[in-house]
Amino acid sequence: MAMNLRDYFQLRCSEMLIAERDILKMNQLMTQEVQHSRLKEMFQRHADPTKQQIENLERVVDRLGGPIGPSENPVTQGMMRAHQMFMETNPPQNLIDIHNALEGDKVEHLELVSYQGLIALAQQLGEQELVQLLQENRTGEDQMRSRLESDLPSLLSELGGHGRMAA
Ligand SMILES: [Fe+2]
Numbered sequence: 001m002a003m004n005l006r007d008y009f010q011l012r013c014s015e016m017l018i019a020e021r022d023i024l025k026m027n028q029l030m031t032q033e034v035q036h037s038r039l040k041e042m043f044q045r046h047a048d049p050t051k052q053q054i055e056n057l058e059r060v061v062d063r064l065g066g067p068i069g070p071s072e073n074p075v076t077q078g079m080m081r082a083h084q085m086f087m088e089t090n091p092p093q094n095l096i097d098i099h100n101a102l103e104g105d106k107v108e109h110l111e112l113v114s115y116q117g118l119i120a121l122a123q124q125l126g127e128q129e130l131v132q133l134l135q136e137n138r139t140g141e142d143q144m145r146s147r148l149e150s151d152l153p154s155l156l157s158e159l160g161g162h163g164r165m166a167a
Contacts, residue, residue, distance in 0.1 A: 006064070009121045014067040016114055017057040022076035023107060024050045026083065030100040035093050039101055039155060042147055049140040056133040063130060079107070094159045101148060101155055108145035112138060 003011075027050055031043040061067050086099060115138035122130040 005121070006125055007068070009118070009125060010061070010064040011069045012118060012121065013057060013060050013064060014069050015073055016118060017054065017061055017067065018071070018073040019076045019114070020050065020054045020057055020111075022073060022080060023111070024054065026076075026080060026107070027104075029083075030104060033087075034097045034100050036097045036155065036159060038151065039097055042144070042151070043100070043104065046144045049144070053137040053140055056137055060130050060133050063127075075110075079103075097159050098156065101152065105145060105148045105152070108141050108148065111141040112145060115141065 024047070027043055027047055031040060031047070034040045034043060083103065087096070091099065115134055119131055119134045119138065122128075122134055
């Protein structure tokens with residue numbers, strides 16, 4: 001039987017649940033890696049909202065009949081692999097901090113646009129309760145994105161100086 005819009009929505013929510021679980025692991029790893037105290041705190045503060053987002057998505061997926069599709073998400077797996085490859089170049093600490101801030105911001109954008117799509121699908125399917133849960137997640141990502149981005153210029157000047165990288 002061909003996949004319909006509801007099945008497609010179920011598949012995309014299942015993928016997003018796996019992605020959020022990977023992102024929580026990345027958040028925990030990046031929190032440990034960074035040394036800059038304000039950045040470390042930003043990462044730490046995003047762990048609990050991420051756990052709540054996973055719970056919200058579990059509710060969404062349950063409501064749709066449980067997870068379907070692949071058990072791994074190649075997008076977040078690839079991001080974790082890219083991160084590992086960067087760390088294998090043995091970068092100096094200030095570049096690890098800068099890299100994690102930029103990657104953190106990139107992940108928030110990916111999550112934001114993913115939730116936007118899921119919200120549009122939930123609206124189309126008339127799933128108002130699921131729209132609410134997904135909107136809650138979207139808001140959490142937007143808060144982290146705006147915290148990171150408004151602090152980025154100061155972070156870069158504190159961590160990078162004027163092009164002279166500490167050894
Ligand atoms: Fe996030």
